[in-house]
């Protein structure tokens with residue numbers, strides 16, 4: 264029987280022809296699966312596929328709400344302009360720098376926190392709670408708090424440094440120190456998320472593997488490298504995917520701490536997109552910038568997914 | 576290779592004592608099985624020996640060394656875990672090589688030891704696979720292989736067959752026995768399955784509630800159970816128990832049924848009126864011919880097994896089971912006489928439930 268033949272009608276064992284609509288609503292049919300998936304697929308299309316397409320579409324237009332002119336198709340002009348835009352390169356460079364510093368930073372700190380939280384504490388909940396707090400804080404709130412921590416006169420950081428005889432640092436006056444303060448804040452804020460994912464991974468490792476390793480003669484450090492780390496790899500990759508993508512989209516913390524200053528030396532790509540679309544109302548150029556960020560995120564995800572696949 | 580002893584070995588969680596001052600000597604090359612119902616402390620005892628569980632009181636001696644304060648890796652033991660605990664990200668070869676690598680054994684030596692063990696267990700063709708690509712029986716073998724290549728003083732097994740189906744369990748059981756005959760290392764083996772215990776052990780240690788109930792060869796625990804518990808635990812189908820009272824030279828079970836005492840295994844006189852628990856194994860009922868003491872009961876259920884027939888019958892308040900020749904097929908409800916081999920009657924004190932010797 265050919266495929267087209269089978270879609271119209273089919274015969275049951277006793278020879279009756281089943282009308283297509285009965286088969287269509289037959290729960291045993293694939294149609295049921297499609298039917299059940301449809302709402303989610305439609306929702307996904309509405310909230311993800313449509314906005315992304317719309318964004319890409321807009322990026323080919325000269326659409327500035329301040330000019331009062333109607334949208335004009337300009338092809339790749341927005342992207343060409345980007346190549347010669349020093350602020351684009353600066354903010355993209357800052358974003359990449361933040362990603363390269365804070366992702367490994369959060370991984371290392373998060374791994375250490377997860378290992379500590381996984382120790383056999385008598386009470387688990389205070390440990391878990393203290394892990395959750397930085398994660399639960401709103402980003403902008405964390406930015407505000409740390410802006411005060413790093414305040415050159417009243418900040419706790421300079422106070423502590425001063426006790427060790429270090430000259431007070433005017434953190435937000437120098438591009439390097441400002442960037443350092445931002446990165447430290449981001450690591451503090453995001454390592455708890457890494458720790459939570461890694462902790463979940465840690466708890467799936469059976470205890471008997473460590474007992475077997477004990478009997479086999481491996482010490483703690485060896486157990487960490489031979490058992491814990493390899494078995495954590497999937498959790499770590501998942502955590503890295505999330506963390507890297509949010510790092511590429513870094514906005515709130517530098518916005519609250521420095522607002523990109525001094526100059527544009529700590530501004531990120533997300534802040535530049537925000538500035539173009541919200542402050543300058545240049546939707547065309549803003550969309551083009553957003554498309555670049557989207558492409559960056561997709562590339563990173565693809566690389567990580569490939570990593571998981573080859574591991575599996 | 577080494578002997579093992581427990582000296583007043585105890586384990587408590589707070590006020591709860593779950594292993595109660597166990598004393599046990601295990602000779603070099605001996606195969607000892609710890610057996611008992613779930614929760615009786617078998618695993619805990621084994622894990623204290625392995626060093627995976629802190630010891631609350633008493634001593635564990637391996638060879639001539641008290642090992643209480645030694646880490647598992649310093650005790651020179653190898654353990655096969657119930658869930659096998661194979662390293663999932665390592666191949667079979669790497670699993671087996673791990674302990675040797677840690678101990679700095681040379682690559683050639685490692686290779687030859689693994690080849691030898693793999694040969695012995697028939698897993699040579701699996702060495703490049705990961706545990707997830709193995710069947711349950713194959714994983715079990717790899718777990719044993721990982722233990723063998725170590726050449727430890729003592730092998731510990733914690734219910735190694737409980738994740739296998741019945742057929743495979745029988746096969747691997749035979750293999751473990753063969754393995755012991757080949758390498759001759761001391762083995763301490765934990766199970767809750769009395770068949771496993773009977774078939775594997777040189778000596779069986781029956782635990783109950785953290786206490787040793789009886790230690791003996793399979794024959795001893797079968798033929799001379801020290802208590803009602805052991806009598807009921809060892810043997811399948813389980814030993815029948817019914818209450819009785821001494822009257823003269825007989826033990827009276829019901830107003831119309833009694834058995835002679837002279838054949839039963841006990842020394843000294845039993846006072847008239849003493850309350851007993853009488854134990855008779857299903858296989859020790861015999862056809863009710865003349866001169867054989869007999870019990871008359873009402874047949875309740877008949878189970879033909881092919882090789883023989885199990886007849887469940889009522890005697891007074893008790894329900895007993897008799898293993899009869901296959902051609903015996905009574906109908907439920909009928910009265911039937913069951914002969915009893917008088918030398919196979921077990922007598923226990925009704926109050927203490929200990930055997931009367």
Ligand SMILES: Nc1ncnc2c1ncn2[C@@H]1O[C@H](COP(=O)(O)OP(=O)(O)OP(=O)(O)O)[C@@H](O)[C@H]1O
Pocket residue numbers: 588593611612613614615616617618619620767
């Ligand atoms: N951490 C603990 N705290 C309190 N009681 C415990 C703890 N660990 C085990 N026990 C108790 O100790 C007893 C013995 O446990 P163990 O694991 O040795 O039993 P087992 O004989 O191996 O039983 P099984 O055949 O089910 O494996 C059990 O009653 C168990 O509830």
Ligand SMILES: [Mg+2]
Pocket residue numbers: 617618619734
């Ligand atoms: Mg157990």
